[in-house]
Amino acid sequence: MSMAEHNLLVVDRDDDFVSGAKELFDGSLPIARSLEEASQTVESGDVRLILVGPSYTGDSQIEEIRNLHNQDPALVLILVAEEVTADLLRKGMRAGVSDVIESPLDESKIEAAIEQFAHDVLKRKSAVATPDTRSPSDRGQVITIMSAKGGSGKTVLATNLALLLTRVPDKKVALVDADLQFGDVCLVLQLEPRFTMVNAAHELHQLDGELLDSLLTEHPSGLKVLAAPLEPAFADDITTAGLMQMIDALRENYDYVLIDTASLLDELILSLIEKSDHVMMLVDMDLPSVKNAKLALETLRLLKFSTANVQLIMNRSNSKSKLDNKEIESALKMEISAAIPSDAIVAASVNEGRPVVETDPKSKVAKGLEDVAELIAGKIPEPAGKSGGLFGRK
């Protein structure tokens, strides 16, 4: 097994474990002797896969592993333990670990763990596939907004895109807030949901398009929102399979189903990518964002996920960064499909609870957002009536 292929890093303070790992990987292996050291290596290099040794299976160390995961959600973390218990597995998964494998290490176990990570996603997807009542061409399109770094503008893009798509004649639009812990779609749209996806999660056995419809929150534009859990703790009620079932139910009745996400490369986002017709990968114009996007794309390729439906969208594209588009495209091995400029009116519109395509439809930001919408739906019609007019909201 070549480590170059996986950009592997091994972390442990135990000499026996480290020398065992070295033997397995031809002796030439980056090693970190503590999680802090691992974190520095991640900061400075292209690490994609980390094998965390058995010194870190205690509760407090698992918290530190979570920090590593948060530092770069695109990392595939595999924990090695003397004994794999259900408790450890659960705690590990919550901290962002992809799999826990038993020591002593061997090559096949590691490869199996990587494959398992990809296959779990596919398996669950087919297990929950509901029979389609509409032919594929009239089933709604699923559009996922993702980014490998927090704060890159996913929620701004998702909410504005959703509003733009409501302008397309005869099309119904739903927006799902799949940022399960810190979803703020309703806040940004000034909505107060009576129900959330937690209610839907409790009705999975009988969930159909009609029942789910009754749990959505309506925006004055006609957009329907499936709200995220109201508290981070409730996120545990939402399983990946459950959320996929909700999306399938939405596709029965809505032409466009948009999904806002958290910046995590976890099982949920992989399932969403599998299900989506379009994946909009949002990248900020700074080096950490581009680096994380690169790692995320490489991880998808490593997991043998197709990136054919992924489109690159640059955000804050006129910011004073030294990066140019050509450099970014060659680093990410993908063309930029659209760009949204930076403008202070975005922050103002977020605080006001009215998306910028409503408040400033003529602005450059709104035009950039329209370019993204056109990747999905072709030409977007002008807004109906002037903002604040008969049909606009004051």
Ligand SMILES: Nc1ncnc2c1ncn2[C@@H]1O[C@H](COP(=O)(O)OP(=O)(O)OP(=O)(O)O)[C@@H](O)[C@H]1O
């Ligand atoms: N093009 C832009 N110009 C100016 N400000 C922007 C732009 N895009 C986003 N922002 C600002 O960045 C902030 C973060 O955006 P947003 O909440 O959409 O990011 P996010 O990716 O959803 O974050 P999180 O990962 O926390 O969910 C917003 O409050 C907004 O003010």
Ligand SMILES: [Mg+2]
């Ligand atoms: Mg967000």
